[in-house]
Amino acid sequence: MEPIIETRDLNKSFGSFRAVSNLSFTIGHGDVYGFLGQNGAGKSTTMRMLLGLIYPDSGSVFINGTEFNNSRRHLLSQIGAIIERPDMYGYLSGWDNLKIFAALSDKNIKAPRLHEVLEIVGLKGREKDKVKAYSQGMKQRLGIAIALVHKPQLLILDEPTNGLDPQGIAEMRELILSLSREHGKTILISSHLLHEIEQIATSMIIIHKGKKVVEGKVNSLLNPDDSLVEVVLKPTDDITTKLASSAYYDNIAAFQPDMVTFKMNPAHTPALNRWLVAEGLDVIEIRSKHSLEAYFLSLTNDSVIKN
Amino acid sequence: MIQLLRIELYKIFRRPRTYISFGIITAIVLVIQLAMLSDGKSFLSFIMSGVNEQFDIQGNVLNGYLVTYIILQSLLIHIPLLVALVAGDALAGEANAGTLRLLLTKPISRAKLVLVKFTSSVIYTVLLIVWLAVVGLFGSLALFGQGDMINLKSDAFVMLLQHDVMWRYMAAFLFATLAMTTIASLSLLLSAFADNSIGPIISTMGIVVVITILSNLELPLFDKIKPYLFTTHMIGWKGFFDDPIPYGAIGFSALVMFLYTVGFLATTIFYFNKKDIKS
Numbered sequence: 001m002e003p004i005i006e007t008r009d010l011n012k013s014f015g016s017f018r019a020v021s022n023l024s025f026t027i028g029h030g031d032v033y034g035f036l037g038q039n040g041a042g043k044s045t046t047m048r049m050l051l052g053l054i055y056p057d058s059g060s061v062f063i064n065g066t067e068f069n070n071s072r073r074h075l076l077s078q079i080g081a082i083i084e085r086p087d088m089y090g091y092l093s094g095w096d097n098l099k100i101f102a103a104l105s106d107k108n109i110k111a112p113r114l115h116e117v118l119e120i121v122g123l124k125g126r127e128k129d130k131v132k133a134y135s136q137g138m139k140q141r142l143g144i145a146i147a148l149v150h151k152p153q154l155l156i157l158d159e160p161t162n163g164l165d166p167q168g169i170a171e172m173r174e175l176i177l178s179l180s181r182e183h184g185k186t187i188l189i190s191s192h193l194l195h196e197i198e199q200i201a202t203s204m205i206i207i208h209k210g211k212k213v214v215e216g217k218v219n220s221l222l223n224p225d226d227s228l229v230e231v232v233l234k235p236t237d238d239i240t241t242k243l244a245s246s247a248y249y250d251n252i253a254a255f256q257p258d259m260v261t262f263k264m265n266p267a268h269t270p271a272l273n274r275w276l277v278a279e280g281l282d283v284i285e286i287r288s289k290h291s292l293e294a295y296f297l298s299l300t301n302d303s304v305i306k307n
Numbered sequence: 308m309i310q311l312l313r314i315e316l317y318k319i320f321r322r323p324r325t326y327i328s329f330g331i332i333t334a335i336v337l338v339i340q341l342a343m344l345s346d347g348k349s350f351l352s353f354i355m356s357g358v359n360e361q362f363d364i365q366g367n368v369l370n371g372y373l374v375t376y377i378i379l380q381s382l383l384i385h386i387p388l389l390v391a392l393v394a395g396d397a398l399a400g401e402a403n404a405g406t407l408r409l410l411l412t413k414p415i416s417r418a419k420l421v422l423v424k425f426t427s428s429v430i431y432t433v434l435l436i437v438w439l440a441v442v443g444l445f446g447s448l449a450l451f452g453q454g455d456m457i458n459l460k461s462d463a464f465v466m467l468l469q470h471d472v473m474w475r476y477m478a479a480f481l482f483a484t485l486a487m488t489t490i491a492s493l494s495l496l497l498s499a500f501a502d503n504s505i506g507p508i509i510s511t512m513g514i515v516v517v518i519t520i521l522s523n524l525e526l527p528l529f530d531k532i533k534p535y536l537f538t539t540h541m542i543g544w545k546g547f548f549d550d551p552i553p554y555g556a557i558g559f560s561a562l563v564m565f566l567y568t569v570g571f572l573a574t575t576i577f578y579f580n581k582k583d584i585k586s
Contacts, residue, residue: 051412053584076414083412087405091322100314104413146409 002065004029004154004186005050010059012045012210019045021210023059027188027203029153032180034201034218035190038300042210043190044084047158050188051081063154077106080152082160086143090132094123094142097131098149105150117145120183121175137168144175155179157189161196169196176200198222198292208300221295228253228294229262229269234282242279248272253298263294308419315427319393325431328389329438335385336378336442340450343374347451354459364457371448372456372472376548378443379479383542386483387490387515388508389435394428394494395507398579402586403503411584418576421495425572428491436484444476458548465550475552479544482561486541489564490515492571499579502586534559537567 003026010023020042027033037043048054050061052072061068063075088097095114102109118124121141131139140160147155160176161169177200179185191197197204198218205215214221233239235257243249243260254261262272266288276283289297319325343350347369355364398421401407410420456472458465467475493514497507515538521529522539533539543560546553 048408048584053408053411055581055583073414073416076412079412081409081412083408085405087409089318089404089406092318096321100318101409101413103310103314104410104415106414143409 003027003062004031004064005188006062006065007046007050008060008062010046010049010061011057012042012049012054013057019210020049020056020207023207023210023212025205025212025215027186029186030180030184031203032176032187032189032201034197034204035188035207036194036197036204036296037190037207039192041207041300043207044158045210046207047081047083047156047188047190050156051079051083052076053083073106077150078152079154079156080147080150081156081158082140082143082147083156083158085162086139086146088131088139088142088146091130093128093130094118094134094138095127097142098127098145101146102149107150109149113149117149120148120179121145122171136163137165137171140164140168140172141175144179148179153186155185155187155189157187159190159192161191161193169193173200194293194296206296206299213299218292222292224265224267226263226295226298227266228289228297229264229266229272230285230287230289231260231262231272231276231283232285232287233258233260233276234284236281239281242281246275246279248275263298308423311415311419311423312426315423316430319427319431325393328392328435331385331389332382332435332439333442335382336439336446339378339381340374340447343369343377344450347374355457367452367454368457369451370454370456371444371451372454372467372469372476374447374451375444375476376456376458378447379439379483379544382439384512384516384519386435386439386487388512390428390432390487390490391494391508391511393431394424394491395498395511396504397424397428397495398498399501399507400498400504402501402584405586407586408584417580421499421572421576421579424498425492425495425575428495429488432487432491433484436480436487440476440480456548465548467548467550475547479547482544482547482557485561485564485568486537486544489537489541489568489571492568492575496571496575496578499575499582535563537564540564 005027008024010020012020023042023046035043035047045054049056050068052068063078066075068075089100092100098114098118102114115124118127121144123138123141123145126134126138131142134142140163144157144160147157157176161172164172173196176187176189180187180200189197189201201218203215203217204221206213239257243252243255248262248264251262251264252260253263264272269286269288273283273286351369355368398407401410411417453469455469456467458467490511494507494511497510498504501507518536518538522533522536540560540563543557546557
């Protein structure tokens with residue numbers, strides 16, 4: 001089966017700034033595809049290129065095997081998207097906004113479908129309120145309803161958890177998982193919250209300074225042995241000597257007098273703690289970073305990593 | 308396209324600020340009408356002092372037709388501003404609100420979107436002119452009554468018989484609609500370049516004011532370009548109150564404004580089709 005999205009050598013510059021550079025990736029049907037990168041890495045620019053909002057300088061986008069530029073209108077009818085914030089017409093009600101964008105979707109969408117998507121996103125009962133009175137979480141939900149209303153195969157969600165409180169983030173996670181599992185949507189999602197992506201993505205790509213760093217299935221990319229464990233210590237003169245002669249020396253990823261970062265499976269943290277205490281080192285705090293976060297940092301943040 | 312236009316009109320007329328323009332026109336017209344009710348006779352005797360020495364004018368000179376003419380002259384700058392408030396906001400306002408990117412992720416062509424924005428701006432303009440006709444012309448006729456209309460020009464004095472005036476106003480309003488459509492298309496073009504509405508609205512007014520000054524400057528340097536400036540032709544509606552009516556000049560003015568409108572619109576579509584939506 002051909003991929004639902006395929007990009008080939010996408011390039012985009014704004015003046016002298018190269019936002020995206022020779023970016024190629026593929027997304028399979030049914031994937032929840034995490035799109036990761038630091039601020040300014042080129043995620044939003046790429047997502048906008050997938051939707052025809054920004055024109056690439058060179059390269060191509062294929063949706064279901066058809067080049068985007070050759071069939072823009074038809075392909076957009078198969079996609080639902082939220083780019084950055086889900087901004088809508090604040091002076092209109094949620095219902096009016098949903099109705100307007102449903103009418104623009106090239107499909108004859110009736111009121112029962114509008115009620116259905118409001119139910120899915122949990123906005124039933126609030127649809128007559130003006131959008132300007134909505135909380136950020138409600139706006140995000142309405143944005144998803146607008147993206148979903150025409151039953152697209154593919155959802156492109158750029159930072160859908162932006163501005164949400166922890167409860168809102170958890171609810172959004174559940175919503176995205178249900179859209180994938182129960183409604184069979186393919187979802188391309190970007191987020192700063194790596195822990196969230198780790199919990200929902202089946203595949204992912206990490207881009208850095210507009211270039212692809214890595215792409216693949218989350219299970220195969222995230223090795224627990226590559227997690228980072230940070231140990232905050234009371235600085236002592238002999239700490240380097242003790243570490244140099246220890247079995248953990250090869251695991252050290254970064255060293256500062258008051259903090260040592262080990263690259264290791266978090267399951268071994270208790271043993272590490274016992275060894276530190278036995279060596280007479282005063283442990284103030286031990287924290288393990290989530291495997292995706294550690295992996296992401298190892299690929300995109302040179303200053304943290306020893307090698 | 309019809310569906311898109313219906314949605315656009317729904318958005319415009321559900322927005323409270325749309326009605327501010329209608330309120331402003333009503334307020335300005337009422338102020339002028341009240342002023343004319345209060346001091347109209349002394350104002351009229353002042354501007355007609357030269358004429359009264361040579362002619363004996365009888366009947367209701369301070370009538371609704373004359374007051375409407377005074378109102379229209381007073382609104383020369385205001386109406387373009389009110390048109391720019393909506394047309395300048397058409398694309399830039401959506402960009403500023405963040406709704407443009409949501410709109411363009413839907414299966415609609417950018418050219419169609421521009422055409423719909425233009426058409427809705429024209430419909431708004433027509434309604435604004437119709438409202439001006441209602442409160443300005445019919446309101447003045449109700450307050451001041453009918454009569455023969457005196458048109459005082461710098462070098463002539465035109466007397467139009469009462470039964471010969473109404474159609475001239477209708478033609479003048481039609482011409483004004485074309486002139487304001489040109490303003491709307493200019494505003495829409497500037498709106499395509501911007502990501503907030505203030506810029507296009509101010510720029511439209513800046514351009515109108517500067518070119519109007521150029522159109523009115525009696526300097527030989529500008530004589531050759533004046534016939535091609537759209538502001539020179541925006542006051543072509545006054546021709547309908549001449550005798551005989553200069554149909555050739557009015558037709559040329561209409562043609563120039565029509566060509567400007569088409570040019571502005573085509574440029575907007577061309578630019579907007581290529582624009583990266585970063586807002």
